[in-house]
Amino acid sequence: MSLGKRMLSLVMVVGAALAVSMAQASTDPAPAPAQSVAPGAHSYVPEVEKKSTSTADHSKFKELQQNFTSGPEVTKACLVCHTEAAKQVHKSKHWTWEFLNPETKQRLGKKNVINNFCTAVPSNYEFCTACHAGYGWKDQKFDFTSQDNVDCLVCHESTGTYRKLPGLSGHPNYKDMEFPPGSGKIVKAPILKDVAQSVGKTGRNNCGACHFFGGGGDAVKHGDLDSSLKMPSKYLDVHMDKDGLNFSCGTCHKTTGHEVPGSRYTPTASDDKAGGHMRGKEDKNPATCQACHGTAPHKVAKLNSHTDKIACQTCHIAEYARGGKPTKMVWDWSTAGKLDKDGKPFKLKDSGGHDSYDSKKGDFKYETNVIPEYIWFNGKVNYTLRETKLDPTKVVKINSFEGSASDGKSKIWPVKVFRGKQPYDVGNNQLLVFHTYGKDDSSLWSNFNWDKAIEYGMKEIGAEYSGKYAFVSTEMSWPITHMVAPKGDALTCAQCHAPSGGIGRLDNVPGLYMPGRRANELLNTAGWSLAALSLLGVLVHGGIRILAARKGDEK
Amino acid sequence: MSEKIYVFKVFERIWHWSQAGLIIFLLLTGFEVHGSYSLLGFEKAVGLHTIAAWTLVGLWVFAIFWHFTTGEWKQYIPTMQKVDAMIKFYAIGIFTHAPHPFKATTLKKHNPLQRLAYLGVMLFIGPLIWFTGWFYIFYDKWTEWGWDQYLSLEWVAFFHTVAAFMMLIFLIVHVYLTTAGHTPTSHIKAMLTGWEEVD
């Protein structure tokens, strides 16, 4: 073989090695995910905010051509045709406000849970049930079997004029009404006939009427759900973008028989579906990212190799409350009840013009563009219920997300951690239910007396109260899953694998080796010292050789 | 006057220099991934480190094949003969212009210390870096392959870094010792042209 030929073959050999390596590095060694999501595949027509494709025009139905005077009257008319609808709603959480966690056996749901926002529903029904999908729940005697009391309109109307105001036990205002009381703002009574005729598929505004305003105001509770999602731009939510995919809530929370999938009591923390959502397939939870995108949605293999431990949300929702609406981060009930020099309740505002203090509620802190906290989460949530004994010397976790680096079921999730202070029973070491709202003189908001409000609340639920209360620090976690940013805004590698001195997003997540972040310091010291020593060694050796050589020359 | 012998064949020389380049590049990107400094940015460093690693793997596969088909592997059979003489030479003789105790020939091109060092690189550092590197690359497959119960990324990374430090130290000493030939540049010239000047 001539030298030239040999050279050629060598070049080919090295070239082949390079080619093999490139191919290996850029594709997954396992069967590569087929590029099934073609660029146009997402462009199907969304169901909302477009011309109705329904085969029924409800304004033409004679059942709806009457001057309704109340919500239940409208429901009666709906049920003439939709004979099974109310029975379906009766089974849903939107109606029962109750949920039995099959795994932990904890009895949850709004009816039972005490959170650290408005705390508890019992004794405050008239106020809280503004967000109940029903009419007339004003006390414990509410009839959960009544079909006429199901509120069809709140979820299906599309005029935007139908509002259920707090204090009306789930009814809309049938007469013009000043709201909030004393504000001078008049909320017009909806024309029920028009509202009834406007019904259709549930849209963002319907869900948002309650879910955007949880915790007593816009953006307060979730942080990733607020009124900016009614007509969001692309930057805020890539799926709900009003000029783009324009998803409604139901596009992901695909509902059948009035049972809405996607639960915060039993979230799907780790969904290892191999492929996308198929028509006709029964998915446990069609609202996960994986239900459509699968588990290997990235073109870069290295990114797909993160999906087994990192929830999609961690990278793709880098910050929440990005729509300009600040979300509440802290709520301290212990300062509630201060009155001004005239003995009147008052409010203070923060720099952004949001309430920082309200005599009715205490002190608040708000924030926009919040960087989430990150935790291991396997889908199991444990609640501190009213019955649960608590340790008042520690921060009480209203809910705790279970998970660890090693259980094989957990992923790293972004959460909003909401911190507060709320009353607990010093004698029994349990959380307290108190009477916030009511026209009687026991409610906190009528006379700012904690003793009376707590006594009333505890009596209402028939629970024992030692008579002594104090305030305990609490924490509640909310998984962040909405407000998915365009892919260009996903976290970059270096935002977690930050260079030394930088800020790494997952620095506080335990049980995790993060290349670039958590090097073994002992190894580093030993390694660099030995390298430096050997360098020094050869330099000294070389130096002596040079000196010796010079001496030799001189001789 | 000195004579010249042909010690390094074309393949060996290409192998050596591409390997040298790759190893230096791997050290550079590897320690960036390790978090020691910021040069290319983490993302780029990871991508290039992976490509370079696979290239080196490919190169080694061919090198192993070449060594066995040509019988050149025998050059690495360890011997303790004259090891003491070599150590003595590096410790004392080299300063006093003592004659090199080893004479390279085409059939025996490495001195006994070289043999030991290169064998160590190939049988210890190499495999350590390869295996830990593969575990590292296929980290996301551990669960699927049932390895997650035996491996932890922290220790895989630890040993990968240990090997990297050893490689770095080898590199430093190796580069220096290339100047310890008949003349300071004779070893380097040999690795470039194939022809080594010997006494």
Added chain:
Amino acid sequence: MLKAVLGFVAGVVIVALVGWMMMPSMMFTERVSPFGMEETVARIQHNIEDSPELKAKGWSLSGLRNPAKAVQTDGGNVLPVMMIEVCSTKYSGPILKDDTVRFLSILMPCKISIYKKQDGKVYIGTMNAGLMGMMFGPLVGETMGHVAEDQKLFLKFDPSKPAPQMILPKAPTGGAGAAAAGGC
């Protein structure tokens, strides 16, 4: 002799290199704010607006910019960043009158940037006016020296005071739009 020259040259090169590396951090300063985004903005604004001393020196707010808004309009996200613009004609006037340094109008109005970083903390970024001014002769140097003195007052916080309200410009100031709210 040659060695001395070489040594001198090497020294110059090293100093230049070190200077070149230090320059960015010397020209600009960054510090962590003890307050949130809006409160930091509001407190700086009120430090300027409510100080008789600064008023006497001609300082007034001339705008509040939100470059993040422009990014959002283009369908992207960045962490919050707001720029307070503040100007004093007492200082800008003489510079604007001098043809040799008029180009320094690109540094006007004086800006203070408030931004959030990945650690969730709010930072305040300012220009080192004093140092920068020194590069452009005595007139600019002296003026910028005063600016630097006053800038310290902008950022002197009194946490015992309650959080004031943010002063919003009359016209929304995105990346593109300009706010002409008095001052310069």
